[in-house]
Amino acid sequence: MGLSIDYIDGQTPxxxxxxxxxxxxxxxxxxxxxxxxxxxxEKAIQWTFGKKLKAEQVFTExxxxxxxxxxxxxxxxxxxxxxxxxxxxxxxxYMVAIELKQLLDDALFWVTNKTYNExxxxxxxxxxxxxxxxxxxxxxxxxxxxxxxxxxxxxNKTFFSWGSTNLVxxxxxxxxxxxxxxNADQQDIxxxxxxxxS
Numbered sequence: 599m600g601l602s603i604d605y606i607d608g609q610t611p612x613x614x615x616x617x618x619x620x621x622x623x624x625x626x627x628x629x630x631x632x633x634x635x636x637x638x639x640e641k642a643i644q645w646t647f648g649k650k651l652k653a654e655q656v657f658t659e660x661x662x663x664x665x666x667x668x669x670x671x672x673x674x675x676x677x678x679x680x681x682x683x684x685x686x687x688x689x690x691x692y693m694v695a696i697e698l699k700q701l702l703d704d705a706l707f708w709v710t711n712k713t714y715n716e717x718x719x720x721x722x723x724x725x726x727x728x729x730x731x732x733x734x735x736x737x738x739x740x741x742x743x744x745x746x747x748x749x750x751x752x753x754n755k756t757f758f759s760w761g762s763t764n765l766v767x768x769x770x771x772x773x774x775x776x777x778x779x780x781n782a783d784q785q786d787i788x789x790x791x792x793x794x795x796s
Contacts (some may be wrong), residue, residue: 601625601626608684610688610737611728613683613734616676616683616735619734620674622672632739632766633738635669635670635673639670639743641672642743646751649678653709655704656708656744656747657705659695662702664731665743666678666736666740670736674735676734680695680733680749681733683734688729688730689731701726701730705723708722716748717794718787721745721794722751724744724747725779725787725790727741729769729783733745738765742760745794754778758795759793778790
C-alpha cells in the first residue's frame with residue numbers, strides 16, 4: 599500500500615527513497631503519520647526536561663542531530679541524518695553541514711556578545727536552521743523546538759506559544775506562520791518573533 603501524503607503549503611515532500619525509511623508499516627495516511635510523529639516528539643520534549651544545557655552544548659552539530667533523532671527516530675530510519683536529496687527550500691544537500699557549522703558559530707557569537715535580545719537570538723536561529731533544511735522532514739518542528747530550548751535552557755524563559763495551535767495542519771494560523779517565515783526570508787524578523795509569542 600505505502601504512504602499516501604497530501605502536502606500542505608510550506609511542507610517538504612519526501613522522495614520515494616525517504617518514504618521507504620518509514621519504520622511503522624501500518625501508517626498509510628498523513629493523519630496517522632502526524633499522530634505517531636507527535637507521540638515521538640513528546641518523548642523528545644520529555645528528554646529535555648530537567649537538562650541543564652549551556653550554549654556550547656546546544657549549538658553543536660551533535661545536539662542538532664541528536665534532537666532530530668529523538669523527535670523522529672521511532673518513526674523514520676533517517677531521523678538525525680542530514681538529507682541527501684534536494685528540497686523545495688533549503689541549501690544544496692552537500693552544503694548542509696557547512697551552512698549549519700556557520701550558523702552554530704554565528705549563534706555562539708550572538709549569545710556571547712549579546713548581539714540581539716534573547717527572543718531575537720532564538721528566532722533568528724530557528725529561521726536560519728529551517729532555511730538550511732538539514733533533514734528530509736520535520737525541519738519546522740525541529741527548528742521551533744530548538745528555539746524553545748534556547749529560551750528555556752540558555753535564558754531561563756518560557757517556551758514560545760507559536761500561535762497556540764498545531765502548525766502541522768492547514769489552518770489560518772499556519773498560513774500566518776508561513777507568511778512570517780517568508781518575511782524573515784526578506785530580512786524582516788519581527789513578524790516571526792511576534793508570531794512565536796502569539
